[in-house]
Amino acid sequence: MELDSLYQDIILDHYKHPQNKKLATSYDAQVHHINPSCGDEITLNLTLKDGLVDCITWDGVGCSISQASVSILSDLLKGKTISQAQIIQDEFLHLMQSKGSKDGSAELLEDAVALAGVSKYPARIKCALLGWMAYKDAVVQAQSK
Amino acid sequence: MSLDALTIRKDFPIFDRTVRDGKRLVYLDSGATSQKPLSVIDAESNFYRFHNAAVHRGAHQLAEEATDAFENAREIVAKFIGAKSDEIVFTKSATESLNLIAYAIGNANPGNRFHLTPSDGIVVTEMEHHANLIPWQQLSQRTGAKLSWFEVTPEGRLDLSNMASVITENTKVVALTHQSNVLGTINPLDAIVKRAHEVGAVVVLDACQSVPHTSLNVKDLGVDFLAFSGHKTVGPTGVGIFWGKSELLLELPPFLTGGSMIENVTMTSATWAPAPKKFEAGVPNMAQAVGLGAALKYLSEIGMGSISQHEKMLTSSLLTQLAQISEVKVIGPKDMVDRGATVSFTVGEIHPHDLGQYLDSLGIAVRTGHHCAWPLTRKLGVPATTRASMYLYNTQEDIDLLVTGVKGAMKYFGSK
Numbered sequence: 001m002e003l004d005s006l007y008q009d010i011i012l013d014h015y016k017h018p019q020n021k022k023l024a025t026s027y028d029a030q031v032h033h034i035n036p037s038c039g040d041e042i043t044l045n046l047t048l049k050d051g052l053v054d055c056i057t058w059d060g061v062g063c064s065i066s067q068a069s070v071s072i073l074s075d076l077l078k079g080k081t082i083s084q085a086q087i088i089q090d091e092f093l094h095l096m097q098s099k100g101s102k103d104g105s106a107e108l109l110e111d112a113v114a115l116a117g118v119s120k121y122p123a124r125i126k127c128a129l130l131g132w133m134a135y136k137d138a139v140v141q142a143q144s145k
Numbered sequence: 146m147s148l149d150a151l152t153i154r155k156d157f158p159i160f161d162r163t164v165r166d167g168k169r170l171v172y173l174d175s176g177a178t179s180q181k182p183l184s185v186i187d188a189e190s191n192f193y194r195f196h197n198a199a200v201h202r203g204a205h206q207l208a209e210e211a212t213d214a215f216e217n218a219r220e221i222v223a224k225f226i227g228a229k230s231d232e233i234v235f236t237k238s239a240t241e242s243l244n245l246i247a248y249a250i251g252n253a254n255p256g257n258r259f260h261l262t263p264s265d266g267i268v269v270t271e272m273e274h275h276a277n278l279i280p281w282q283q284l285s286q287r288t289g290a291k292l293s294w295f296e297v298t299p300e301g302r303l304d305l306s307n308m309a310s311v312i313t314e315n316t317k318v319v320a321l322t323h324q325s326n327v328l329g330t331i332n333p334l335d336a337i338v339k340r341a342h343e344v345g346a347v348v349v350l351d352a353c354q355s356v357p358h359t360s361l362n363v364k365d366l367g368v369d370f371l372a373f374s375g376h377k378t379v380g381p382t383g384v385g386i387f388w389g390k391s392e393l394l395l396e397l398p399p400f401l402t403g404g405s406m407i408e409n410v411t412m413t414s415a416t417w418a419p420a421p422k423k424f425e426a427g428v429p430n431m432a433q434a435v436g437l438g439a440a441l442k443y444l445s446e447i448g449m450g451s452i453s454q455h456e457k458m459l460t461s462s463l464l465t466q467l468a469q470i471s472e473v474k475v476i477g478p479k480d481m482v483d484r485g486a487t488v489s490f491t492v493g494e495i496h497p498h499d500l501g502q503y504l505d506s507l508g509i510a511v512r513t514g515h516h517c518a519w520p521l522t523r524k525l526g527v528p529a530t531t532r533a534s535m536y537l538y539n540t541q542e543d544i545d546l547l548v549t550g551v552k553g554a555m556k557y558f559g560s561k
Contacts, residue, residue, distance in 0.1 A: 002166070003506040003557075007499075012558070038498060039515040039528050061528050063498035064558075127498065 005117035006124070007064065014068035014111070019075045024057040028142035033134040035126055040066045042131055046138035053077045053085055056135065065115070065124050070131025072111045082139060088112075092132060096125050148447065148455040150540045156182040156443075157538055168508030171543045176326055176354060176487050176534030177512050178376045181440075188439035189381050192432040199428045201405055215431050218438030219421070222386055225441045226371070227362030232394060234387040234424040235434045239353045240276040242372035242387035243320075245400040245424060246349055247280035250318065251287050252398040259317070259347075259397060263289030266316040268346070270295040270303055270332075271524055272325045275517045277351040277372075281320055290317065297524055301328040301477035308340050316346040323355035323366075327516045327532065328477030329460070329487035331355070338367040347393065353377055357536070358456060358485055360449035369393055375433060379536075380440030384433035387424065394420035401426040444537075452537045456486035459535045459544050463488050466548040472555060476530050486535040489516070492551055495558050497531040503554040504531075509547055 023030075027045035034041050040062030047055040056074040060067060077085045088108050095104035095113075100120035104113045118128045154160045157180045164170050172180060192214060198207035200215045216230075223230045236242045253259035261267075267281050267290050285292040295311055296304045303321075312319060319341040324331045334350070341348045347369040355361060357378040363371055370393070375384035389397065399406060399417055403426035408416040417423045444452065461481050467473045472493035478484040492500055501513035512532040515522045522528065533547055 003503065006502065007557075037514065039519065039522070040498075041528070063496040065498070121502070124498070124502070 006121060008114040008117065010072075010111050010114035011064060011068040014071040015064035018067060018071040020057045020078075021059060021071065022057055023059050024055055027055075027057075028145055029138040031134050031138045031141065033130055033137070035062070035066070035130050037126070038063075040127060040130055042066070042070055042134050044070070044131065044134040044138055046135065046142050048082065048139075048142050051081055053080050053082065058131065058134075060131075062130065063124075063127055065118055065127040066130045069112070069115055069128045070134070072115070073131050073135060076110055076112055077135065082143075085135075085139070089132060089136065093129070095119060096128055148451040148537060150455065150538055153447070154538045154540075156184070158183055158186070160538065164508045164510075165506055171507075171509040171546050173533040173535060173539065173543060173547060174510045174512050175357075175377070175536035175539075176516075176532060178382070179357065179379045179536055180538065181379055181381070182443050184443050185380060185436050185440045189432045189436035192435045197432070200431050201422075202428075211431060214435045214438075215429070218434045221438040221441050225445065226356065226388060227364050228388050229391060231419070231421055232388055232391055234389070234394075234421040235429050236385040236387050236424075237383055237430055238385040239351070239372045239374035240385070242385045243277050243349070243351060244280045245387055246320075246370050246372070246389075246397075247284045248400040249397045249424075251284050252400070254398075257396060257398065261288040261290040261317055263291075264315055265290040266313060267292050268294060268312055268316050268319045268321075268341075270321045271297040272301075272303065272328065272330065272332075272518065272521045273320070273322055274326050274351065274353070275519070276353075277320055277322060277349075278520070281318070291315075295321075297521060299525070300479075301325070301330050301525070303330075303332055305333070305336060308336065312337070312340045312344060312346065314344050316341065316344050318349060319346050320349040320351070322351040322353075324352075324358075324485045324487070325477065325518075325521075326354050326487065327489050327518045327521055327530065329484045329489070330478055331483040331485055333483070334366055334368065342367075354485060354487065357444075358449075359453050363388060375437040375440065378437070378440050379443060380437035381433040383430045384437050386437075389420070391420070394423070399423050399426070403427050447537065455537060456535050456539075457481060459539055459541065460484070460486045460488060462541060463533065463535075463544050463547070466544070467551075470548075470551065470555075473551065476525055476527055487532060488534075489530040489532045491527055491530055492555060493559075495554055497529040499558060500531050500551070500554050503557055504547070504550045507546070507550050507553070509550050511547070 029046045032043045042060035044058045091108045098119045196210040198211040200212045223233045250259045349370040350368040352373045356373040371388040376382040406426040474491045476489040497513035
């Protein structure tokens with residue numbers, strides 16, 4: 001079924017068992033992002049340490065795609081340097097904009113390649129990007145501290 | 146008289162196509178926009194093909210024909226809602242109509258009955274579409290007039306128990322929806338209109354979700370201004386209606402100014418043409434207005450009574466079937482009392498976007514999200530819902546497929 005390319009097991013696993021979904025009490029930056037067309041919301045706390053992404057925690061409400069995507073991100077970027085994280089972000093953005101023509105680098109994206117199917121559904125791309133845009137915003141804020 | 150939806154579907158070319166790999170289109174999103182019959186598509190394109198010219202300008206034959214077609218559409222609209230022709234203003238959308246009223250009121254100078262000061266009040270409700278909330282929030286901010294509102298009960302009805310303290314002696318405007326675009330609730334107007342008029346306030350009715358579905362007469366409703374959109378009434382996009390009582394349109398200042406809305410112009414001043422022209426600056430959306438005329442003619446020939454009755458049958462069936470699924474929670478009235486053919490619901494822990502995506506894979510089009518009524522969904526404690534909205538071309542099979550689809554989604558998302 002075509003729908004299975006969108007709802008891969010990894011996505012539904014992350015949706016049902018979200019990672020790092022508990023806001024840390026201390027952080028370098030806290031951002032709150034909303035998808036105004038659908039009402040999905042994410043709060044994301046970011047801590048940087050010695051040029052590394054030390055900790056990403058989050059809370060939110062939304063569809064399986066938006067929630068799984070931020071859950072995957074919070075695992076994937078932890079421990080990466082900020083520049084490595086940037087490369088991963090760029091790769092993910094390219095994948096989302098590919099209209100189903102790319103698989104994405106599994107080496108870079110790991111679990112996040114499961115979101116490749118989203119790129120065939122234009123209305124859902126912003127769901128998948130919600131957490132990534134929140135992270136992008138948080139890095140800028142944390143670095144300017 | 147009962148209505149044969151299968152025959153009606155043949156009037157709508159879009160039902161000849163399939164979606165998502167050959168599936169029959171089950172269109173349950175008419176609350177967002179309705180599909181169009183061939184007669185409307187033809188009326189709009191024939192205007193361009195045979196009669197196109199700027200209305201109310203020029204003395205050539207095409208200008209005459211275009212003006213006739215445009216003014217004929219105005220008469221059809223007037224008749225459809227029991228109004229006078231010169232009370233019907235064409236806008237580009239219901240959103241523009243509501244903004245027109247709010248901005249026109251904001252333009253009123255001291256001495257004009259619409260002039261607002263910080264000691265005045267504007268009343269709305271918690272179940273408004275953003276289009277009938279934000280213009281009033283903005284007007285409140287510009288004038289200092291206090292914004293207050295009727296709350297919504299957990300059952301999805303307006304709480305009118307505090308009527309006298311919400312609509313006060315200072316209230317100048319009461320703006321509310323006739324039928325909620327999220328809950329399907331039809332609001333009781335009589336008591337609200339009575340109280341508003343007691344204190345000298347005008348009542349603005351957002352009739353976007355009622356005009357397409359029910360026989361309605363502005364005189365019976367008793368309201369002062371009304372707005373609805375063409376595209377939800379099987380008409381084209383790009384045309385909306387603003388109706389107002391003649392004596393109020395006389396005093397209401399214009400919103401947009403420019404060509405064709407004037408009586409006389411000098412380098413430093415201008416005076417206004419009488420309504421409706423006073424509110425129709427610029428060359429209007431002529432082909433769309435003509436298309437709307439064709440749409441209302443189409444609906445009238447079928448009969449609004451038959452359409453209402455058909456929708457009631459479908460809504461009742463949907464509510465009955467959804468009530469049998471324990472995971473389904475209907476948001477809004479669960480019975481058929483004072484409700485229209487819009488049903489919002491949640492299904493267990495399945496997020497509405499995921500449910501909508503699953504239904505889409507079966508060819509079923511529903512709306513998901515907060516439906517441009519964010520304060521309402523927040524109040525009711527649901528960040529988003531799935532909404533099915535029915536119209537004359539929907540069949541019992543559409544409803545049954547939706548219910549089967551909901552059960553399928555529960556299995557799909559539950560078992561994985």
